[in-house]
Amino acid sequence: MASSHPQHASSRRFSLHLLPEWSYPATCGPASPFCSLVCGGFLRTRPSSFKKDTGVGKSSIVCRFVQDHFDHNISPTIGASFMTKTVPCGNELHKFLIWDTAGQERFHSLAPMYYRGSAAAVIVYDITKQDSFHTLKKWVKELKEHGPENIVMAIAGNKCDLSDIREVPLKDAKEYAESIGAIVVETSAKNAINIEELFQGISRQIPPLDPHENGNSAGINIGNPTASGTRRCC
Numbered sequence: 001m002a003s004s005h006p007q008h009a010s011s012r013r014f015s016l017h018l019l020p021e022w023s024y025p026a027t028c029g030p031a032s033p034f035c036s037l038v039c040g041g042f043l044r045t046r047p048s049s050f051k052k053d054t055g056v057g058k059s060s061i062v063c064r065f066v067q068d069h070f071d072h073n074i075s076p077t078i079g080a081s082f083m084t085k086t087v088p089c090g091n092e093l094h095k096f097l098i099w100d101t102a103g104q105e106r107f108h109s110l111a112p113m114y115y116r117g118s119a120a121a122v123i124v125y126d127i128t129k130q131d132s133f134h135t136l137k138k139w140v141k142e143l144k145e146h147g148p149e150n151i152v153m154a155i156a157g158n159k160c161d162l163s164d165i166r167e168v169p170l171k172d173a174k175e176y177a178e179s180i181g182a183i184v185v186e187t188s189a190k191n192a193i194n195i196e197e198l199f200q201g202i203s204r205q206i207p208p209l210d211p212h213e214n215g216n217s218a219g220i221n222i223g224n225p226t227a228s229g230t231r232r233c234c
C-alpha cells in the first residue's frame with residue numbers, strides 16, 4: 001500500500017538537522033536506527049523503534065500499517081526487520097523508518113541499538129495476555145533509564161478483536177499510559193483497527209520543525225514518497 005503524496009504539502013525550506021548519532025547513511029544497517037520525517041519536501045532524520053513482548057503482534061501491526069496486509073502464519077522476527085512509510089501530517093510529510101525488533105528474550109541485548117537515539121517507540125502488548133502487560137512495563141522502565149530523554153512513547157494493546165477473552169482491561173492501560181505520559185490505543189492488526197490512529201498519534205507528538213533552524217546539511221528533496229519495506233511477511 002502506498003501512501004499518497006498530498007498536493008498541498010508545504011514547500012517551506014527546512015534544513016536537514018542531524019544529531020551526531022544519527023549522521024549515518026540510511027543504508028548502513030542496524031547500527032543506524034533511523035526514522036525520518038519528511039517535511040516540506042525535505043528529509044529530517046528521526047529515529048524510531050518498536051519494542052515488544054514476543055507474539056503480541058508487533059510485526060503484524062507494522063505489516064498492516066505499511067502494506068495493509070495481515071498474515072495469519074507470520075513467522076517470529078529474527079533480530080530485527082525494517083520498513084518505511086510516509087504519511088501526511090498537517091502540511092508536512094512524516095516518513096517513518098521503523099525497526100521492528102524481535103520479542104524473544106535472546107534478542108533483548110540488541111534492543112538498545114534500535115531505541116538509542118529514537119524519536120519514538122511503540123511498546124506492544126497483547127490484551128489477552130496479562131503477562132505481556134507486565135513485560136511492557138519492564139520495557140518502559142528500560143526506555144526511561146536508557147532511552148533518549150524526549151522519546152515519544154506509544155502503547156498499543158493489540159488483538160482487540162479478541163476482547164471476549166481479554167485479560168487486560170483498557171482502564172488499566174489508560175491509567176498506566178497516563179502515569180508515564182504515553183499515548184495508548186487498542187489495536188487489531190488482524191481487523192485493521194486503530195493502526196493508522198496509532199501512527200497518527202505519534203506523528204502529532206513529534207515536535208514541529210523549527211523554521212529558524214539552520215542545520216549543517218542540505219535538504220533532500222523527496223520526489224514521490226511511497227510505502228516500502230523489507231519484511232518477510234508480505
Ligand SMILES: Nc1nc2c(ncn2[C@@H]2O[C@H](COP(=O)(O)OP(=O)(O)OP(=O)(O)O)[C@@H](O)[C@H]2O)c(=O)[nH]1
Nearest residue numbers: 054055056057058059060076077103159188189190
Ligand atoms: N487475533 C489476532 N491475532 C493477531 C493480531 N496480530 C497478530 N496476531 C497473530 O499473533 C501471532 C504473532 O504475531 P507477530 O506479528 O509475529 O507477533 P510479534 O510480536 O511480532 O512476534 P515476534 O516476532 O516473535 O516477537 C501471529 O499468529 C499473528 O497472526 C491481531 O490483531 N489479532
